[in-house]
Structures are given as C-alpha cells and as structure tokens.
Amino acid sequence: MTVDAARPTDLQLLDRVRGGDPAALGELWSRYQGWAHHVARCTTSRFDADDIVQEAFAKVLTSLRNGNGPTEGFAHYLRTAIRNVAATWGARAARATLVPLPDDSALGSYRFEVSDLGDLERPFRSLPERWQHVLVLTVLQQLPLETVSRLLGVSLGGATALAARARAGLRAALATHGEELALAA
Secondary structure, three states, X not given: OOHHHHOOOHHHHHHHHHOOOHHHHHHHHHHHHHHHHHHHHHHOOOOOHHHHHHHHHHHHHHXXXXXXXXXXXXXHHHHHHHHHHHHHHHHHHHHOOOOOOOOOHHHOOOOOOOOOXXXXXXXXXXXXXXXXXXXXXXXXXXXXXXXXXXXXXXXXXXXXXXXXXXXXXXXXXXXXXXXXXXXXX
C-alpha cells in the first residue's frame, strides 16, 4: 500500500474539492481546524476564533470552487485567509460610526435597544459582542439570515454558524446562571 492510497496529500484533497468532492474539504477541516483556531486566537482576541475560522474556510472553499485557491502550501493559504478575515472585520468595525436616530415615533417606527432583560441580563451580557449582536438581529428583530449575513459582512454560512453558536452560548450561559441562582438561594 502506498502513502497516497492511505492518506491523500493536501494537494490531492484540494484537487478533489475543486472537482466537487465535499468530503475532501471535510478531511482538510479535520487536519487543520485545531491549528486554524490557534492561528485565529493568536491573530486577534477581538473576534471569536470559531467565527474567524468558519469564515476563512468558507472563503477558501469559494476560491476552490471557482478553480482558484492554493496550489501548494494549504496551511500558509489558510493562515493568510484567517488573517485577512480578522483584518477585514477589524477595519469594518473601526469604520463603523454610530449615528443617533431621529425620534420618528410619530411615524410608527421605533428604536430598538436591549435593556432590562431581567434574569437574562447577566447571561446575555456575558456573551461575546458578536454573539449578542447576532442574537438581537435574529431573535429579537427576527431578521432573516440573508439580511443578517449582509449586515455583518459574512457569508450566509458564516451567519448561520454564528447564530447557532450564539444560541448555544446563551443556553450555556443561562444554565450557568441558573446554577448560580440555585446556589445563592
């Protein structure tokens, strides 16, 4: 048995992804996701490493499906994608300016603000800011994920994954908060 038959190289897997084999991307994910999370955490602490890695892999997949992407050195290409995602998000966040909204309540619209969440306050505020933001957009404002992805500047898959992680994070925070309340009683 040859090495190629036992375990395909990264380049062979990249060719298979370009050919439409989704299992090949799954193999690359298995090989590199732990390392990619490490790179994301070392690159920035401003954004969630899971979000950055998910978006970087999505961008690599898009490149591969378009016949582009790495032709050698997948790890280097992935590291660059991770750094580019973090830089893009950081630049976008730095450019964002908050503009006060006029009071147009007479027109039937309203401003949305998260305040006084009662027992949800501490668990919600313990979440990363991006998770809070996506929860407000998807749960409270009930915007479709397509709209949320555009607002956040991420792919639809990235927005879907971010929303799922945020909901799971809130459930975990609620469970922890509930245990704290039970211990205090």
